[in-house]
Amino acid sequence: MTITVNGAAVSLPNDPRVSLLDLLREDLHLPGTKKGCNQGACGACTVLVDGERILSCLALAVQFEGRSVTTIEGLGMPGALHPLQAAFVEHDGFQCGYCTPGQICSAIGMAEEIRRGVPSHVTSDLSSETIALSRDELRERMSGNLCRCGAHNGIIDAIAETFAPKTALAEAAE
Amino acid sequence: MTPFRYSRATDVADAIRQSGDCNTRYLGGGTNLVDLMRETVERPEALVDVSGLSRDIEELPDGGLLIGAGVRNTALAEHRSVRTRYPALSRAILAGASAQIRNMATVGGNLLQRTRCAYFYDDDGSRCNKRLPGQGCDALEGFNRNHAILGASPSCVAVHPSDMAVALAALDGVVHLHGARGERSFPVADLHRLPGDRPDVDTLLEPGELITAIELPPLPFAARSTYRKVRDRSSYAFALVSVAALLDVEDGRIRDVRIALGGVAHKPWRAFKAEEVLRGGPPRAAAFTAAADAELADAKPLAGNGFKIELARRTIAAVLGELAGETA
Structure with a gap:
């Protein structure tokens, strides 16, 4: 029974009560993923599983046997930041930083959803194949990640800068 | 735990x-x-x-759709046939929870999620007949702004929290079950119970019975369907009132209509009375309001949620107006 975390295979816990979040933080000593509310309301524990964003606090680790988990530590580290991490610094996308790893993992999962054409609550035309990367779309899609410092404007700026140019380039190439 | x-x-x-x-x-x-x-x-x-089971969405020969119970909420909302032929279902799912939760949650689990009544959750400090039968209900005289206006009982005034289930009820969805005694199926609108004196029992499921799929019938006029959710903030909140509706208008008359309400009852509330008032009549604002009034005639407010009656009335009328092509 193993799970892959940031590229390394690790053993799953014997006790099925252990959440994916506690496995990451307590057993694997990867404290980047944060425990905010521990009840699925704040998004601070967001990680990527096979590229999809999920809440690790509501996930029992045993359910994820054989899956590949990416945490903030797997995205970038000091000296080798992920472009979105650098953009968060540039745009003041945080104050205390507690929600930041969840925000960044969530935004990376969101970018893949947009690439796939997944609609959102504010998408006006459900039949459209492409999603406009508007501020309203970004805010709605990031609404599962709360920031109590109120850095949401900087967060959206960072995400827009990191992902919008690529989308524009992709459209120009078509 | x-x-x-x-x-x-x-x-x-x-x-x-x-x-x-x-x-x-x-x-x-x-x-x-x-x-x-x-x-x-x-x-x-x-x-x-x-x-890991039942994760496919299958196009049926009759033009319907068979949705495996293990399909994730995101996968259902983004499915091309759902977006174009049953848009109310995509809209309802996308109005619920957050993207992270929709990536995890299954269709079967969404139907069987339990009320978010705060007294139900408060295992240490509150009385709740749903959690512990016979204990009493602290919501009845407590903070009940979010609670039921239709079909409640003195034992329980909780509401069912699902958005998806409201759309499925309006779309004539059928739930397929497997159990030790074989297979059976019935309308999604019949899956959940009213509380009566047994609010601890949410659904008609027998112990050990498993939801394996949801079937959507071919409903050509469902392409003209939508879902509107009214809530305290514009995202990531449960419904105060929600409305799923489909409208089929031909030659200035309502040929057929389906309406279901969320946030108002212990179950997704199919508005049969409103539908009856509308069928055959003109698709006009006065008719929409009359239909809403017929459905809400039996509504009973608690101390904190009387606003829901007027909110439901206006939301029903606005959604039908939107589907009829009026500005709402």
């Missing part, structure tokens, strides 16, 4: 075999059940993981 055994079902028959007694729960995405277990509201002795 109390200790439990965990096992993974290899197929539906295996899941039912493993379910054993009624103190076993099936585990889907876990987004509600794990939370309830952490709060000790749910204390199963065993979890049978069915999240």
Whole structure:
């Protein structure tokens, strides 16, 4: 029974009560993923599983046997930041930083959803194949990640800068 | 969280075999059940993981859709046939929870999620007949702004929290079940019970019975359907009132209509009375309001939620107006 975390295979816990979040933080000593509310309301524990964003606090680790988990530590580290991490610094996308790893993992999962054409609550035309990367779309899609410092404007700026140019380039190439 | 055994079902028959007694729960995405277990509201002795089963969406020969119970909420909302032929369903799912939760949550688990009544969750400090039958209901005289206006009882005034289920009820969805005694199916609108004096029983499911699929019938006029959710903030909040509706207008008359309400009752509330008032009549604002009034005639407010009656009335009329092509 193993799970892959940031590229390394690790053993799953014997006790099925252990959440994916506690496995990451307590057993694997990867404290980047944060425990905010521990009840699925704040998004601070967001990680990527096979590229999809999920809440690790509501996930029992045993359910994820054989899956590949990416945490903030797997995205970038000091000296080798992920472009979105650098953009968060540039745009003041945080104050205390507690929600930041969840925000960044969530935004990376969101970018893949947009690439796939997944609609959102504010998408006006459900039949459209492409999603406009508007501020309203970004805010709605990031609404599962709360920031109590109120850095949401900087967060959206960072995400827009990191992902919008690529989308524009992709459209120009078509 | 109390200790439990965990096992993974290899197929539906295996899941039912493993379910054993009624103190076993099936585990889907876990987004509600794990939370309830952490709060000790749910204390199963065993979890049978069915999240890997029934993950396909199948186009049926009759033009309908068969949705596996293990399909994730995101996968259902983004499915091309759902977006174009049953848009109310995509809209309802996308109005619920957050993207992270929709990526985890299964269709079966969404239907079987439990009320978010704060007194139900408060295992240490509150009385709740749904959590502990016979204990009493602290919501009845407590903070009941979010609670039911239709079909409630002195035992329970909780509401069902699902958005998806409201759309499925309006779309004539059929739920398919497998159990030790075989297979059966019935309308999604009949799956959930009214509380009566047994609010601890949410649905008509027998112990050990497993939802395997939801069937959507071919409903050509469902292409003209939508879902509107009214809530305290514009995202990531449960409904105060929601409306799913389909409208079929021909030659200035309403040929057919389906309406279901969320946030108002212990179950997704199919508005049969309103539909009856509308059929054959003109698609006009006065008719929409009259239909809403007919449905809400039996509505009973609690101390904190009287606003929901007027809110439901206006939301029903606005959604029907939108579908009829009027500005709303």
